[in-house]
Amino acid sequence: MVLLAPAPFVSSGTISITTSTTAAPREGGLAVTLEVSNSGDEAASAVEPTVTFAGRQLTGDVRKSLEPGARMQTSFDVPWPHATPGQWPLVVRVGYTDARAYPFEALQVALVSVGASPSLVAIVDVSAGAVEKSGTLRAKVKSLSSAAIEADVHLDVPRGLEAIPPVRHISLPGWADAEVSIEITNRAAVVGSAYPVFVTLEYTDPSGHHAALGSVTARIEGARALPPLYAWGAAGTLLLAWAVVLALRHRRTRDVPT
Secondary structure, eight states: OEEEEEOSSSOSSEEEEEEEEEEEEETTEEEEEEEEEEOSSSOEEEEEEEEEETTEEEEOOOEEEEOTTOEEEEEEEEEOTTOOSEEEEEEEEEEEEOTTOOEEEEEEEEEEEESOOOOSEEEEEEEEOOBSSEEEEEEEEEEOSSSOEEEEEEEEOOTTEEEESSEEEEEEOTTOEEEEEEEEEESSOOTTOEEEEEEEEEEEETTEEEEEEEEEEEEBOOOOOOOOHHHHHHHHHHHHHHHHHHHHHHHHHHHSOO
C-alpha cells in the first residue's frame, strides 16, 4: 500500500509511505510484522504504527524521523483468545507528519484467513469520484449462494477523511446483486493527495466468520472556483451603465434636426 502525500504550503519534496504486513495466527493470538518504508524525497516525522484486529488496537513505538529510502520494522502480538474459523480484517495505520508538522496517515487493510471456506459474497467493483468537500464511494456486491445473507459493509479511510456512515447493513437474497453507497467527507485532506480507501464486507454463518475486501484510490481535488458575488455585482453595474449610454446615444440621434 502506498500513500502519496505532497506536503501542504511550501515544501521541498514528497513523502511516499509504503507498508508491507505479514500475519501468522498462533495459539491465543496473532503475530503481526509491519515494515514501513519511505520512497519519497522528504523525511516523514513522528512515524507511529497502529494495528487493529478482532476488536483490539495496538500502537507501536514512535520513530522520530523516517528519512527518504529508509525502512522501519515493528512487531505486534495481538491477543486473540477465542479465534474462530473464517476471514478477519486486519487494519494497519501509520501516522506521520511532514516538515510543517501537518498530519497524514497511511492505511492498509488485509484479510487473515483461518481454516474456513471462502466468503460467499464478493465485492465485484469499487469506485470513488474525486473528493472536494465530499465525494461518494460505491461498492457493487454479489451473493454467490442461494441462501439469504445479512452482512455489514465497512469503509476504512485514512485520517483527514471521514466515512458517513462508516458501516452499512445490507440484506442479500440468494444470488442477489446490490450496490452500497457511502459518503466520504474531506475534513483535513490536502488537495493533490491520493488516499487509498478500503471496503470490507463481513457476515457470519454456521461455518464461521467471512469477509470480502475491495479498495480504490480517492483523489483530493480543490473546489471549483466560482466568481465572487461582488464580481457579479460589478458586471451587472457595467451592463446597466452600457445600456444607459446606448439609450442616451439613441435619444441624441433622434433629437438631431434634419
